[in-house]
Amino acid sequence: MDFISILSIFVLACFVGYYVVWSVTPALHTPLMAVTNAISSVIIVGALVASAEAGSTAAKYLGLLAVVFASVNIFGGFAVTERMLAMYKKKERK
C-alpha cells in the first residue's frame, strides 16, 4: 500500500476511535483498558513476520521473544477482560 492510503486508514481510524471510545460507559473503563491492551498486541503480526522469515538469526530470536511477550498480553488481556465483564450483573427482578 502506498503511504497516502495507509495514512488515510490511520486518520479515519482515529476518528472512529474517538467516537467509539466516548460511547463507552464509564463503568467499563477498566475493562476498556484491559481489552485495548489485548488488541494493541496485534503487534504480534510484526513479531511473527520477524520470526518466520529467514535472513537474520538475531532478528528471528528477537521476533520470537516479541511473540512471547505479545502472547502474554493477548491471552492475559482477553481473559482478564472476560473475567471482569462476567462480574457485571443487573439487579435480579423479583
Place this chain on the structure above:
Amino acid sequence: MHELAPVSPFVALAYLIAGVLFILALRGLSSPATSRRGNRMGMIGMAIAVVTTLYTHDIASLPEIIGAILIGGGIGFVIARRIAMTAMPQLVAAFHSLVGLAAVLVGAAAYLNPGAFGILDMLTGQIHQASRVEMGLGVAIGAITFSGSIIAFLKLNGNMSGKPIMLPARHLVNLGTLAAILGLVTYFVTDQSPWVFWTVTALSFVIGFLLIIPIGGADMPVVVSMLNSYSGWAAAAMGFTLGNSAMIITGALVGSSGAILSYIMCKAMNRSFISVIAGGFGAESGGASGGAAAMDRPYKRGSAEDAAFLMSQADSVIVVPGYGMAVSQAQHALREMGDMLKKAGVSVKYAIHPVAGRMPGHMNVLLAEANVPYDEVFELEDINGEFGQADVAFVIGANDVTNPAAKTDKTSPIYGMPILDVANAKSVLFVKRSMGGAGYAGVDNEVFYMDNTMMLLADAKKMVEEIVKSLD
C-alpha cells in the same frame, strides 16, 4: 513508496476484517449487556490477524513460533485467572510495558532484517527513508511505553514509593533528551548506521523512566491512561512500517482510547495534562495548605453500632467508595451491608467519582466483583443532585473527592476539582483509618468537623464487618 511483494487482496481483506472486529470489540463496551459479545469479537479478530500472517509467510520455524505463543499465552492466561481485582492497575501497567517491549523488539528485528518486512530499497540496498522514520518513531514510543510502564507498575504495586521523585533540572534534562531523540530520528533518514538506531532506543528507555518518576500516586490514573495511549501509537507506528491495516486501525483505536481516558481523568481532577506530566503533585503532603490545624479540631467519633442504628433508621443511603476500600478489600463486606439495609427497606446507591481508585473505572469493577448490581452504581454527574435528599452518605476510603475545599478554597491544591457533595446529606458517616493522614493531595477535609458528620475511625473492612454484625 513501499515496494512490497504484491499482496493478495484476500490478505489485505483479512487484516481489514480483523481491524473492524477490534472496532466492534470496543463498541460492545457501550453497555455491560453487549460487552462480552464485543470481547469475543476482539478474540476472533486477533485469531484472524495471526492466522493470516502465518499463512502468508514462508515459515521456517513454525514449531518455535507455536512454542512461543503457548509459553506466552500460558503465562498470560494464568495471570489473568489469578490476579486480584484490586491489583488491576498494576496488571494493566505491566501489560502496557509488554506491548512497548514487543514494539521495540519488532522494530529492532525490522532494522536487522529489513528484507523480511519488505522495507528494503532494491536500488540502494538500504531501508526506505520513510520506513526509517516510522521505525525510529515506533521504537522510541515503544521504549518510552516500556520503561514508563515499569515505573508505573512499581509505584502502583508498592515496590516504589508513590511520592514523586524530583531530580534537579529535570525539565531541562527531559526536554533535552526528547529533542535529542527527535533529532536522531531525523538524522536516521540520511544515515542508517547502527549507532543511530541503538542510541534512539537507549535514550527512549531513559526518557520513559525520567518522565514517570516525578509523578505522584494521586496522578496514577492519568499516567496509566497515558501509557495506554502510547502503547497504541507504538503499534500504529509499527503498522506504518509494515503497511498493515489491522495494526494501524488498532493503534489508532487504542491511541485515541488512552488519550480520551487521560482527558477524562485530568478533567475529573481539574488538572491540566501538562501539569500532570510535569509531576510533583502531592510532594508537599501534610504541609502548609491547611493541614496543620488537623490535630486539635473537634470532631465527633462514632462506633459501628451508632452507624448501624443511623443507617437502619434511614430511608436512603448513598455509599461513596474510594481507593481505601480497595486497599482493605472491603467491597464484599460492603455489599453484605448494602443487602441487609435493602432488606430493611432502605434504598442503597453507590456514587463513583471518576478518579476514585488508581485507574479509570476501578471502583466499578470492584463493586461488580462483590456482586453489586451495576444499575445501583452511579457516576458523579448522575447522582450528585441526590445527596440533598439522602439521609446518610457513607464515605469509605475516599477523601479528596468529597472535600468542599475544592469549591470554596481558592488556595487549595484541589480547587476546581468536581466533588461528590456528601456534605449535603442529612448525616455523613466517614470511614477512615485515623484522623492523622490526609488524602493524596495532603489537604484537610472540612467534612470531618461538621456537626452532622460521624467519623468511624478503623480499618474499612473491619468497620463494615462490625456494622454488618450490629445490623443483624
